Amino acid sequence: MSDFPHTPPRYSATFTPAVNAEIRRAAASGIYDIRGGGTKRHLPHFDDLLFLGASISRYPLEGYREKCATDVWLGTRFAKKPIHLDIPVTIAGMSFGALSGPAKEALGRGASEAGTSTTTGDGGMTEEERGHSKTLVYQYLPSRYGMNPDDLRRADAIEVVVGQGAKPGGGGMLLGQKISDRVANMRNLPKGIDQRSACRHPDWTGPDDLEIKIHELREITDWEKPIYVKVGGARPYYDTALAVKAGADVVVVDGMQGGTAATQDVFIEHVGMPILACIPQAVKALQDLGMHRKVQLIVSGGIRSGADVAKAMALGADAVAIGTAALIALGDNDPKLEAEYQKLQTTADAYDDWHEGKDPAGITTQDPELFKRFDPVLGGRRLKNYLKVMTLEAQTIARACGKNHLHNLEPEDLCSLTIEAAAMAGVPLAGTSWIPGRNGGY
Amino acid sequence: MQSFDLGKEGLRALNSALHGLKGQTNMTDWEVINPKGAHAIAAGVDAPVDITVRGSTGYYCAGMNKQATIRIKGSAGPGVAENMMSGTVIIDGNASQYAGATGRGGLLVIKGNASSRCGVSMKGIDIVVHGSIGHMSAFMAQSGNLVVLGDAGDALGDSLYEARLFVRGSVKSLGADCIEKEMRPEHYALLEDLLKRGEADGKAKPEEFKRYGSARKLYNFNIDNAAAY
Numbered sequence: 224m225s226d227f228p229h230t231p232p233r234y235s236a237t238f239t240p241a242v243n244a245e246i247r248r249a250a251a252s253g254i255y256d257i258r259g260g261g262t263k264r265h266l267p268h269f270d271d272l273l274f275l276g277a278s279i280s281r282y283p284l285e286g287y288r289e290k291c292a293t294d295v296w297l298g299t300r301f302a303k304k305p306i307h308l309d310i311p312v313t314i315a316g317m318s319f320g321a322l323s324g325p326a327k328e329a330l331g332r333g334a335s336e337a338g339t340s341t342t343t344g345d346g347g348m349t350e351e352e353r354g355h356s357k358t359l360v361y362q363y364l365p366s367r368y369g370m371n372p373d374d375l376r377r378a379d380a381i382e383v384v385v386g387q388g389a390k391p392g393g394g395g396m397l398l399g400q401k402i403s404d405r406v407a408n409m410r411n412l413p414k415g416i417d418q419r420s421a422c423r424h425p426d427w428t429g430p431d432d433l434e435i436k437i438h439e440l441r442e443i444t445d446w447e448k449p450i451y452v453k454v455g456g457a458r459p460y461y462d463t464a465l466a467v468k469a470g471a472d473v474v475v476v477d478g479m480q481g482g483t484a485a486t487q488d489v490f491i492e493h494v495g496m497p498i499l500a501c502i503p504q505a506v507k508a509l510q511d512l513g514m515h516r517k518v519q520l521i522v523s524g525g526i527r528s529g530a531d532v533a534k535a536m537a538l539g540a541d542a543v544a545i546g547t548a549a550l551i552a553l554g555d556n557d558p559k560l561e562a563e564y565q566k567l568q569t570t571a572d573a574y575d576d577w578h579e580g581k582d583p584a585g586i587t588t589q590d591p592e593l594f595k596r597f598d599p600v601l602g603g604r605r606l607k608n609y610l611k612v613m614t615l616e617a618q619t620i621a622r623a624c625g626k627n628h629l630h631n632l633e634p635e636d637l638c639s640l641t642i643e644a645a646a647m648a649g650v651p652l653a654g655t656s657w658i659p660g661r662n663g664g665y
Numbered sequence: 666m667q668s669f670d671l672g673k674e675g676l677r678a679l680n681s682a683l684h685g686l687k688g689q690t691n692m693t694d695w696e697v698i699n700p701k702g703a704h705a706i707a708a709g710v711d712a713p714v715d716i717t718v719r720g721s722t723g724y725y726c727a728g729m730n731k732q733a734t735i736r737i738k739g740s741a742g743p744g745v746a747e748n749m750m751s752g753t754v755i756i757d758g759n760a761s762q763y764a765g766a767t768g769r770g771g772l773l774v775i776k777g778n779a780s781s782r783c784g785v786s787m788k789g790i791d792i793v794v795h796g797s798i799g800h801m802s803a804f805m806a807q808s809g810n811l812v813v814l815g816d817a818g819d820a821l822g823d824s825l826y827e828a829r830l831f832v833r834g835s836v837k838s839l840g841a842d843c844i845e846k847e848m849r850p851e852h853y854a855l856l857e858d859l860l861k862r863g864e865a866d867g868k869a870k871p872e873e874f875k876r877y878g879s880a881r882k883l884y885n886f887n888i889d890n891a892a893a894y
Contacts, residue, residue, distance in 0.1 A: 367788070439744075445680075
């Protein structure tokens with residue numbers, strides 16, 4: 224034995240233990256990894272932006288005395304009955320099937336109490352969510368599961384879903400464990416199959432057809448309902464412009480941090496763009512068309528706090544949508560359930576096997592025994608509290624920037640912490656006037 | 666009969682009048698003249714009325730129809746009777762792509778040919794085509810019946826679920842998980858009824874058809890089926 228020190232073990236930065244574990248899992252199972260949620264990789268995000276606050280050149284507003292309004296109108300372009308929400312934080316589309324009936328009820332309760340809207344998903348409209356949602360957006364999806372003209376007419380708005388941030392270009396997936404009798408009946412499918420939703424709409428192709436499709440939906444609903452078009456964050460400039468051209472009242476852009484009920488991990492992690500890169504492009508498309516604020520922009524994907532809300536709005540969004548954060552507010556991934564997560568070979572705050580239908584919190588399941596654990600009244604109260612906190616946080620920041628309405632926040636209120644964020648968000652690097660890719664600066 | 670000149674009065678006025686026919690009405694016969702290929706003619710009707718469109722229609726005629734009988738005395742553009750819930754739509758001429766897409770109920774009769782994706786994602790509708798249908802028809806079809814007196818194009822019934830497909834002529838190719846199945850007595854009875862309701866009982870006999878349906882091999886993920894996806 225030499226007396227020299229032994230070279231310590233060194234892990235590869237390429238073949239990390241996590242990478243190796245996935246290779247072994249793939250080799251053993253022969254099938255790609257499927258999971259719920261959004262991307263888990265580190266991305267340039269709202270954390271890479273800071274607000275500058277007021278100074279000599281700008282007056283702040285008094286935090287507890289001067290008003291900072293938060294309301295938002297959606298669908299003012301063509302709809303006879305546009306939506307007016309008290310707060311600009313909406314609940315994103317999540318399907319009955321992916322979520323339990325009581326979870327959908329809780330989303331409706333919480334959103335309604337906080338003065339905002341909730342959204343159906345790839346499973347049709349349930350009585351739980353219609354009954355408990357003051358303002359309900361009805362998704363018009365490629366699968367058309369549960370689609371019918373009566374629900375179109377009793378919705379408050381219609382969202383034509385072209386794509387979503389977790390999987391731009393991909394269709395939905397609901398595995399057999401969650402296809403209960405009720406879900407199967409709503410989707411006209413055999414019970415227990417692994418259901419694949421279409422990735423393209425069955426009866427239109429491209430922007431010219433979309434314009435005719437939107438026109439049909441307006442005719443069926445007598446031009447009353449706002450019509451949103453939702454796209455995954457892939458080519459936000461062109462997608463936003465084409466949605467406007469097709470006649471959308473509202474464009475929804477979902478970045479790759481946006482969640483899904485179940486999709487291939489490779490899709491979630493490697494397709495799409497972060498929301499930070501999407502917002503400026505979508506806003507520019509609206510501005511270039513003279514439609515900013517006339518066609519409203521909702522952005523989603525990784526919104527967690529009032530700071531994120533304020534930053535998204537400062538970049539030009541009219542409102543935001545939350546999905547994953549809303550589930551966490553309801554009680555998803557709570558460390559109180561750690562013992563049960565351990566039984567599922569996972570841990571709280573990392574549980575993402577939503578497709579298996581074994582959620583200990585009773586939210587992403589169709590197992591009646593599991594969803595009995597979830598109290599929709601309490602869940603709704605928790606969501607309302609969370610939405611109120613986000614709103615107060617956003618107001619706090621807006622007042623500090625001298626704004627009497629969240630919509631008055633602007634890119635000039637921001638600086639970037641990283642060169643990447645500066646380039647993507649079009650906001651100068653802190654302490655400089657430099658925006659990479661643009662001329663000038665110091 | 667209530668005659669409506671679409672060229673003069675416009676689509677919004679037509680659909681608004683038709684949507685106003687809630688529940689029972691004694692104004693049950695409607696005629697639409699000068700359709701000139703307009704889109705969304707008689708979309709979203711929910712009343713037991715009889716509407717005759719004298720001419721050809723654009724996209725989505727009779728979209729999401731409930732209860733009404735809608736007759737097109739010409740050809741129909743893409744997506745005719747899409748997501749139909751109930752009632753009957755009868756087209757004297759041809760139908761463009763996506764005819765009867767996602768239809769959940771009722772009867773769609775096409776007396777000419779239908780283009781590609783006829784019956785795509787159908788969910789309970791009955792479709793009777795007197796002529797032939799194009800490629801990718803009955804793609805992801807979930808339930809209902811598609812009857813074709815002529816031929817079918819490529820990839821018939823690709824990835825279909827529980828819909829029943831009956832074709833009298835040739836099938837250029839079958840899509841993934843679609844196979845020919847045995848014609849049993851109940852299928853002959855079903856076909857006889859569909860041919861009669863589809864105004865085709867004098868044109869073809871049930872015993873002349875072959876039945877196609879799902880092999881149900883792709884209902885659950887299996888790595889050994891990877892090549893089929």
